[in-house]
Amino acid sequence: MKIAYFVLPHLGGTYTVFRNLRAGLAPHGIELCWLGLAPAGQGLASGLEQEAAFGTLVEVPSQVDDRAAARLLERAILAGGFDGVVVNVLSDRIQTNIVRYLPADLIRLMVVHNITPGTYAAAEAIRPHVHATVCVSQRCRDDLVKRHHFPAGRTSVIANAVALDAFPETGRSPRPSGQGLRLLFLGRIEDASKGVFWLPDILARLPASSTLTIAGDGHDLKRLKAAMPERAPRVVYAGAVAAQAVPALLARHDIFLMPSRYEGLPMALVEAMAAGCVPVVSRLRGVTDMIVEHGRDGLLFPVGDTASAAEIVRTLDTDHAQLCSLSVAARRKVEGAFTVEHMAAGYATIFRGIAADPPLIAAPLSINGWSMPRGLRAGLRTFLPRPLKNWLRGVRERL
Incomplete structure (x- = not known):
């Protein structure tokens, strides 16, 4: 099984998760490859050039719009011979949205990495088009199942983990x-x-x-x-x-x-x-x-x-x-x-379960009608002054 993991190589937690998960899934017979969008000519960040061996960089010319960029991404997914994709919600809006347009036979797994209202709104926007959701913390799962009506049987907690x-x-x-x-x-x-x-x-x-x-x-x-x-x-x-x-x-x-x-x-x-x-x-x-x-x-x-x-x-x-x-x-x-082995076993179980008995999800949309759903567009919260947003976040955690 070959899976595309939507991320660009960088010095940060999401890419560290990819590296650990790639190593952990290999013994399960699952090849995980990164796939990311970047402006044409930008290349990989300095010091990360060696990561090119583990994925595909999709270069997007400056003059193209989001729909054209999505077509380039779709082309790379199909050309790569992938059996499925992992979308990290809001890591990139085009890559988050593309799961609504991919061929029906591709496995689609959504990973929710944060507990913000904006992240949850984006996750809810693509929920009908994914087979399963992984939450990296219990809080994520509780919020999505109880408040956003995610199906409990297809919403799991798999914590980020390290190679000991x-x-x-x-x-x-x-x-x-x-x-x-x-x-x-x-x-x-x-x-x-x-x-x-x-x-x-x-x-x-x-x-x-x-x-x-x-x-x-x-x-x-x-x-x-x-x-x-x-x-x-x-x-x-x-x-x-x-x-x-x-x-x-x-x-x-x-x-x-x-x-x-x-x-x-x-x-x-x-x-x-x-x-x-x-x-x-x-x-x-x-x-x-x-x-x-x-x-x-x-x-x-x-x-x-x-x-x-x-x-x-x-x-x-x-x-x-x-x-x-x-x-x-x-x-x-x-x-x-919180070991790589524990994390990878959880993901492998989900991938194999979907492959064996894929849940019914919404039919793919035509990329000719590409649009960003409401949950992926800037909302009122985007325009609130930072001090007010920070105060509200603090209040929410103290309640």
């Missing part, structure tokens, strides 16, 4: 004598979802011996640096980190700090726990508390409560035994339920 052999148990770097806790933020530098503008306030409440490394890139990096300038060793900006360098980076830090407003199930959190880097993260119902059991293998704080986050870190700074206990338990949690 990349995270050796003996790989942790000891903290130098007399040094405070080494904190790490790893992810997209973006405030709306990641809450990065809370980092300066958290750090300001910590002992001067504590250090913070910020690894990643994003459109809010410049503003974050203005609010919290680099002052090594107290604050260090490490920039974007290649996937193969992530385990060593995590092993050099004691605490993974994640003040997010919303997530699906962040790969960085799973990776941190695999490395024994203790998670101190926002409590997101059905998301972070799906993997972190507060006080056992990590610690949770209310969204936006920088004082609580800092108090947790200060406590760990004076309780080495608890820090070590949480580190060991975090690793054990990943070993038990």
Whole structure:
């Protein structure tokens, strides 16, 4: 079986999921290949050229419209001899929408990576045209089944997962004598979802011996640096980190700090726990508390409560035994339920089930009538001021 996974190679969680899933599905006889759209002449991002061996880049000339781009995508799918596709909802709007137009004999699996209303609206727009839905967290599934009427029997939870052999148990770097806790933020530098503008306030409440490394890139990096300038060793900006360098980076830090407003199930959190880097993260119902059991293998704080986050870190700074206990338990949690083997087995079961007995779905639409359904078009929420949206997101998680 050969499956196209809609994604472009990049330094980020969705592509890490692809790489792990590709390796995990191979023993099941399923070949997973990435397939992505990009402007003509752009090519793959620097440092990721080797990923061309595992997928297909569909180049889109600048003068073509969405319908023409969709035709190019459809042509690549058919030419590739794929048995099915995996669409990551809202990763790309054309690729999300294309499942409504593909030939009826192709397997179509939708993956929902986030808990935002916009993501759910897009998922609902293509639901009649997919055979099954995978949610990366329990929260996603609960919301889609209970509030958006997704069929329970065709909506599953399969968590993002890691390859444990990349995270050796003996790989942790000891903290130098007399040094405070080494904190790490790893992810997209973006405030709306990641809450990065809370980092300066958290750090300001910590002992001067504590250090913070910020690894990643994003459109809010410049503003974050203005609010919290680099002052090594107290604050260090490490920039974007290649996937193969992530385990060593995590092993050099004691605490993974994640003040997010919303997530699906962040790969960085799973990776941190695999490395024994203790998670101190926002409590997101059905998301972070799906993997972190507060006080056992990590610690949770209310969204936006920088004082609580800092108090947790200060406590760990004076309780080495608890820090070590949480580190060991975090690793054990990943070993038990968040491995590539576990994730791949879940996907393989779904693919084979669809192939053997495909559920009845809506008939394909004609690509001549290409259009974006309402759930994939910009809605009122798109135009709300960012501060108001951020406030609403915080309120939603606290209720």
